[in-house]
Amino acid sequence: MAADNxxxxxxxxxxxxxxxxxxPTITFSPSRPHSRVSLSPPPASASPSKSPTLFEMMSxxxxxxxxHSDAARRRLQDQVSKVLADxxxxxxxxxxxGDVKLTVVSRDGFKVSMDVHRRVLVEQSRFxxxxxxxxxAVSHSVEICDCDDVEIYVETxxxxxxxxxxxxxMGEEVSKVLGLLKVxxxxxxxxxxxxxxxxxxxxxxxxxxxxxxxxxxxxxxxLQLHDSVAEVLQRVSAEPSTSMRPDDIFLxxxxxxxxxxxxxxRREMKTLISRLxxxxxxxxHDVSKDTLYHLCHRCLSSLxxxxxxxxxxxxxxxxxRGAIMSEIARExxxxxxxxxxxxxxxxxxxxxxxxxxxxxxxxxxxxxPTMYRHEISKITAQLCIAIGxxxxxxxxxxxxxxxSTWLEALYEDFGWMRxxxxxxxxxxxxDGLSQTILTLPLPQQQAILLNxxxxxxxxxxxxxxxxxAFEVWWRRAFxxxxxxxxxxxxxxxxxxxxxx
Numbered sequence: 289m290a291a292d293n294x295x296x297x298x299x300x301x302x303x304x305x306x307x308x309x310x311x312p313t314i315t316f317s318p319s320r321p322h323s324r325v326s327l328s329p330p331p332a333s334a335s336p337s338k339s340p341t342l343f344e345m346m347s348x349x350x351x352x353x354x355x356h357s358d359a360a361r362r363r364l365q366d367q368v369s370k371v372l373a374d375x376x377x378x379x380x381x382x383x384x385x386g387d388v389k390l391t392v393v394s395r396d397g398f399k400v401s402m403d404v405h406r407r408v409l410v411e412q413s414r415f416x417x418x419x420x421x422x423x424x425a426v427s428h429s430v431e432i433c434d435c436d437d438v439e440i441y442v443e444t445x446x447x448x449x450x451x452x453x454x455x456x457x458m459g460e461e462v463s464k465v466l467g468l469l470k471v472x473x474x475x476x477x478x479x480x481x482x483x484x485x486x487x488x489x490x491x492x493x494x495x496x497x498x499x500x501x502x503x504x505x506x507x508x509x510x511l512q513l514h515d516s517v518a519e520v521l522q523r524v525s526a527e528p529s530t531s532m533r534p535d536d537i538f539l540x541x542x543x544x545x546x547x548x549x550x551x552x553x554r555r556e557m558k559t560l561i562s563r564l565x566x567x568x569x570x571x572x573h574d575v576s577k578d579t580l581y582h583l584c585h586r587c588l589s590s591l592x593x594x595x596x597x598x599x600x601x602x603x604x605x606x607x608x609r610g611a612i613m614s615e616i617a618r619e620x621x622x623x624x625x626x627x628x629x630x631x632x633x634x635x636x637x638x639x640x641x642x643x644x645x646x647x648x649x650x651x652x653x654x655x656x657p658t659m660y661r662h663e664i665s666k667i668t669a670q671l672c673i674a675i676g677x678x679x680x681x682x683x684x685x686x687x688x689x690x691x692s693t694w695l696e697a698l699y700e701d702f703g704w705m706r707x708x709x710x711x712x713x714x715x716x717x718x719d720g721l722s723q724t725i726l727t728l729p730l731p732q733q734q735a736i737l738l739n740x741x742x743x744x745x746x747x748x749x750x751x752x753x754x755x756x757a758f759e760v761w762w763r764r765a766f767x768x769x770x771x772x773x774x775x776x777x778x779x780x781x782x783x784x785x786x787x788x
Contacts, residue, residue: 361398367439368400376449377404388420391431392441400438404445412448414479440467444483453486462500465490466507488516496523538575542583546622558625566632577635580626584639587623588646591664594619595652598660613660620663624670631674640671640682644689653697658704665701666709668694669717676723688728691736699743703750714752722757733761 372378377386386403393399406428409416420428435441447468450456457465469487471478496504505524508517541561548554565575594615630636653661668690674680675687682690698721705712725736737758744751 361396364394364398364438368442371439371442371446372400372402375402375446377402377408387427389427389429390445391429392435392438393431393433394438395434395436398438400442402442402445408448412480412482414481416478437467437471440464440471444468444471444478444480447483447486448480453482454489457486457490460490462491462494462496462504466503469507469511485516488520492516492520492523534574535576535579539579539582542575542579542626545625546583546587562625562629562632565629574633575629577633580630580633580635581638583626584623584630584642587619587626588642588649590619591616591623592649592652595649595656595661599652599655616660617663620667623667624663627667627670631670631679634679636671636674636680637682640675640680640690641686643667643671644686644693647693650693650697654700658701659708661697662701662704662708665694665698665705666712668698669705669712669720672724673716673720675727676720684728687724688732691724691728695736699740699747699751702752703747706749718752718754719756721752722754722760725754725757726760730761730764733757734765737761 387406388404388409389401390404391399391401406416406420410420411417432441443464447453447456465487469484491504491508501524505521508521511517545554545557545561548557594612598612598616627636627639630639649664653664671680671690675682702717705717706714725733728736737754740751740754741758744753
């Protein structure tokens with residue numbers, strides 16, 4: 289029986305390809321209904337014999353797959369039964385039996401037959417209105433074959449009987465409503481316009497999870513039947529003329545974080561914004577370099593102002609000392625955050641030059657107690673770590689200028705940084721500083737490392753331990769001395785012309 293069905297299906301497919309049947313999935317034939325609803329799963333395969341022939345082995349494999357799918361079919365039958373339990377066309381209030389036998393068949397042969405009413409199909413579907421024009425005592429038989437989801441097709445027919453589609457859809461999952469849209473819209477075969485509009489109104493009103501959002505956007509992007517699609521997708525898209533420029537939004541958000549009054553909220557938003565900026569796709573809108581450097585100069589101006597007030601303050605009360613330390617730490621932390629974004633975005637090279645040129649700020653830094661200023665030296669450490677890792681590619685002169693301006697301050701503040709800042713990784717700072725020093729010409733390495741040698745002997749752990757850089761310099765200077773040798777050989781190139 290199953291083989292006959294397959295043969296008939298292939299014959300129908302051949303007739304469709306040759307143009308004898310116009311619609312690929314729906315067929316009509318006059319008939320009289322025999323039952324109101326019937327659910328019939330495909331017939332089970334015969335039990336395999338014990339003969340170890342190739343045919344029997346193939347049959348056994350087919351039966352094994354069939355057994356695995358039995359549970360899924362039973363679940364599908366239960367789901368369809370639940371949908372049909374409240375089907376209006378089964379309500380005795382309708383009086384007469386249906387005059388259209390509608391059969392829905394899945395790809396694996398699962399079949400649902402329903403006796404529905406011609407007048408409902410004609411009122412709700414332009415397709416049925418066209419195909420079921422003949423009236424009178426003639427009944428029709430409609431068969432929809434090769435359905436992806438029989439339950440959704442049955443649900444669509446039930447929806448045609450509902451007076452309030454929005455109420456019926458309340459509480460449904462987004463995935464199910466998308467399935468209903470697929471049925472009502474597919475190839476414009478059913479043309480259930482009221483169903484499409486109600487599904488779109490539902491999607492416009494309900495919240496979506498992130499997974500659901502991807503499915504909604506993917507599906508609706510292919511649906512071009514109603515203006516309501518654009519309204520639904522307004523949740524995830526905006527017209528350029530009606531929205532702020534991305535860079536204006538970034539500037540507003542970053543400025544808001546820098547000026548936040550609640551420290552806890554400020555820390556949380558810094559973490560959030562940093563993560564979102566890191567997660568951006570390369571081809572999407574990004575915060576501009578001009579915006580970030582505008583904020584850098586603003587932070588520098590605030591730092592200079594704070595340190596100037598700290599050096600000229602005459603009121604040495606406990607409250608003022610706390611306020612000064614808090615302001616300096618806050619502005620230095622703001623600067624570190626912006627610099628970190630610059631480094632992540634590979635835009636930080638220009639800032640190294642800007643920071644190396646802050647002679648006035650370095651002088652003010654040296655005039656206030658270490659307990660107030662050590663947060664500023666974390667900026668220098670941050671830049672050295674990035675240079676040491678190869679994340680900032682700056683000229684040799686800029687690297688030396690950076691250390692000339694800020695290395696002494698880093699030495700002085702290192703002890704406080706190590707003790708007061710849990711976020712400071714001592715080993716990371718020392719490795720970054722070592723690598724930065726070792727990128728300089730050998731005479732500059734020598735001057736810096738000999739100065740460090742004397743300081744380390746006096747300060748111990750309050751000075752960065754860059755012995756590794758000292759060892760590398762020692763080997764370069766005294767053991768593996770490199771003397772450049774000129775290559776006097778000359779490359780000879782000979783050109784020969786050949787006639788065509």
